[in-house]
Amino acid sequence: MFKVVQGGVSVERQGSSLPASVGMVVYPSDSIVTAADGSAGITFQDNALLSLGPSSRLSLDRFVYDSTTAAGSFETTLSSGQLAVVSGKIAHHQLDAMKVKTPGAILGVRGTRFVVTAGGS
Amino acid sequence: MSARLAAFAALLLLGACAAPDRVILLPDDQGHVGKLNVSGSGGETLLDSAYAEARVKSGQPRRGSTDAASVDREFGTVLAALPPAPVSHQLYFITETDQLTAESRAEAPAILAEVAKRPAAEVVVIGHTDTMGTDDYNDKLSLQRAVAVKQQLVALGFDPARVTVEGHGKRELLVQTGDGVPEARNRRAEILVR
Numbered sequence: 001m002f003k004v005v006q007g008g009v010s011v012e013r014q015g016s017s018l019p020a021s022v023g024m025v026v027y028p029s030d031s032i033v034t035a036a037d038g039s040a041g042i043t044f045q046d047n048a049l050l051s052l053g054p055s056s057r058l059s060l061d062r063f064v065y066d067s068t069t070a071a072g073s074f075e076t077t078l079s080s081g082q083l084a085v086v087s088g089k090i091a092h093h094q095l096d097a098m099k100v101k102t103p104g105a106i107l108g109v110r111g112t113r114f115v116v117t118a119g120g121s
Numbered sequence: 122m123s124a125r126l127a128a129f130a131a132l133l134l135l136g137a138c139a140a141p142d143r144v145i146l147l148p149d150d151q152g153h154v155g156k157l158n159v160s161g162s163g164g165e166t167l168l169d170s171a172y173a174e175a176r177v178k179s180g181q182p183r184r185g186s187t188d189a190a191s192v193d194r195e196f197g198t199v200l201a202a203l204p205p206a207p208v209s210h211q212l213y214f215i216t217e218t219d220q221l222t223a224e225s226r227a228e229a230p231a232i233l234a235e236v237a238k239r240p241a242a243e244v245v246v247i248g249h250t251d252t253m254g255t256d257d258y259n260d261k262l263s264l265q266r267a268v269a270v271k272q273q274l275v276a277l278g279f280d281p282a283r284v285t286v287e288g289h290g291k292r293e294l295l296v297q298t299g300d301g302v303p304e305a306r307n308r309r310a311e312i313l314v315r
Contacts, residue, residue, distance in 0.1 A: 003204035043243070
């Protein structure tokens with residue numbers, strides 16, 4: 001769910017582009033796109049926190065989470081711009097259950113706080 | 122045409138390869154540092170110290186390090202957009218009732234106001250009881266306790282659709298006791314805020 005929306009932020013969902021707003025829910029297979037003046041912060045059910053800087057694009061590839069066992073799988077792709085992450089229970093529960101992909105690398109997340117830049121931005 | 126197109130394609134290719142992907146591991150709010158495995162098509166590296174950095178170019182991760190000031194300068198905007206970390210609070214109840222103890226009654230306004238002011242906060246309130254009485258009785262009482270906390274949040278203007286209530290009865294004791302034991306610390310509601 002979006003908790004922070006600054007400047008131009010949109011969600012690409014099933015072929016359409018929706019303006020993001022605080023309180024809006026995100027779904028697996030959504031892409032989040034920020035304009036040159038945009039940034040956004042999102043919380044996930046496993047308590048992971050993600051934020052995007054300006055001129056960035058992040059696709060949510062997979063989010064599966066069992067709140068009883070904390071098992072799950074969380075995969076995103078940053079294709080341009082900047083991403084900050086504080087990992088949640090999925091990453092804490094199992095090694096590399098949380099992955100962030102960039103154009104040239106795959107990050108296996110073993111905790112907790114980090115920033116990523118996609119090259120060429 | 123082909124020369125111009127080739128030159129344009131080369132420029133695009135150059136643009137795409139101009140900057141490496143970068144990853145920087147940071148300390149969390151408590152100062153703990155986790156680990157990141159960074160893999161490219163040509164190798165992998167493990168980051169495990171504060172401000173350790175990997176730059177990945179042509180599939181090859183190269184390790185380095187940076188510092189807090191550089192991270193603030195380059196990543197200030199994206200870090201400022203991180204939502205606040207989830208928090209949890211506990212409130213305690215008078216035996217056999219859904220009324221807060223005097224101490225929790227004094228603490229509640231500050232806690233609930235803090236919850237209510239977080240943007241689009243999602244709240245789960247879980248009520249609990251001590252081991253006095255039957256499962257059925259305690260399931261109902263614990264849910265009443267959670268509902269009582271929710272009502273206070275809603276009275277502060279909090280969107281009721283963002284508060285989930287659960288009653289876990291006497292199944293999740295904070296302090297382990299035998300059955301039929303009054304224990305003030307077990308008569309509580311957990312407020313989980315994201």
